[in-house]
Amino acid sequence: MARLTDLPYELLTLLLLCSANESLVTVCRWTYDCLRHTSPRLCYKFVRQKGKWRKPRVIASALQHRFLSVGLLDQIALHEAELLTVGKRRKNKRDELDVGDIRLPGRLFAVDSGEAMPVSKKAAKRQRGLNGKRKRRGCDDGMAANGGYAASKNQQRYDIVKRLLAMSLSVKGERGNTGLLLSAKAGNLPMVRLLLKHGADVVVGGESKALLLAVVYGHLDVAKRLVKAGAPVSSLALRYAVQKRHSQIIAWLMKLGAAPDMATIKLLDKL
Structure with missing residues (x-):
């Protein structure tokens, strides 16, 4: 309202x-x-x-x-x-x-850190069912009685973007790959999945900036989804992971075959 x-x-x-x-x-x-x-x-x-x-x-x-x-x-x-x-x-x-010429405004990809991340319709149904069972059992997991996650601003933005993409709007943001970059940076996995489903390009200009942002900010689940969509694993991504001391991402990248360069090797020696 x-x-x-x-x-x-x-x-x-x-x-x-x-x-x-x-x-x-x-x-x-x-x-x-x-x-x-x-x-x-x-x-x-x-x-x-x-x-x-x-x-x-x-x-x-x-x-x-x-x-x-x-x-x-x-x-x-x-x-x-x-x-x-x-x-x-x-x-x-x-x-x-x-309609295909209209690009989504960047504000729709903002994320409020104090609120729950958006969920898909299937996940929302499962969550409502789980909350109903817990409520009948007299349990309270901290969720609002009216399904607080569904009423969050993050969820509202997700639903709006989903509806706009269904109306054949361009998956690109105001400045090219804005939506995917902002979502990867914020760790908004549902939004990343939605954008990739509608044809968002994970490789722009020969590199995946979205993957690098996910690595820098420590979002392993988002990084895995981007690599699955075709984002190349580079030594630069490994260097960023070492600089930020994200141990799980470091192990995952090396398992995928990311070769450390000399700068990364020096950083590893300091860990």
Whole structure:
């Protein structure tokens, strides 16, 4: 549910204009109720108007605002028939935007360290079943009664990215491989799996920066998934692991055949 501070100035103005009434008290009360109970439907009407009823631009407009949610994306999909798609004849270059040209904003790959990591739908069902059994037994494992992990901001971002990728948006972020790099750095394994499933490239420019970030920050599970997807194991990754003293990653890389260079050998001697 969007809060008053999450709504852009344009939406506030639009609400005031749509509620124009001779009775100022009625207008203010109606506007106040709308702001307190902003629905995905109302947000959809706003981005629909701002996007000029063109599906790609409606989606691009939704990505710009903090009230972006799965509910808003559901509204776009539900009313897809009334939205215009880009035709073959494009009179204006500004209208050449296609859904596949839209890139995911970097903020969707942020991770709040104080909250639980996202989980897939299958894992969420298993967790809810496990929590239900523990609750019947009178056990409490620290999880919220309403499934706190599902309500976390990390989970919300994961669900939004998953829905956007299902709508054929580009798996690349604002600056190329941003999503995969940020997810690897944060150790967000579910997001890494999701991006790889939709075609994220683990090798950009001849090297895997995502793997190096996972090694530097000690995310062994993410590093294993990237190597499984084709990320090359290099001596540089081994050097970073030695510098950061990640013993498990060091042993794993050497088992895969990573050969230490002279700089790495000197670092190993100091351990």
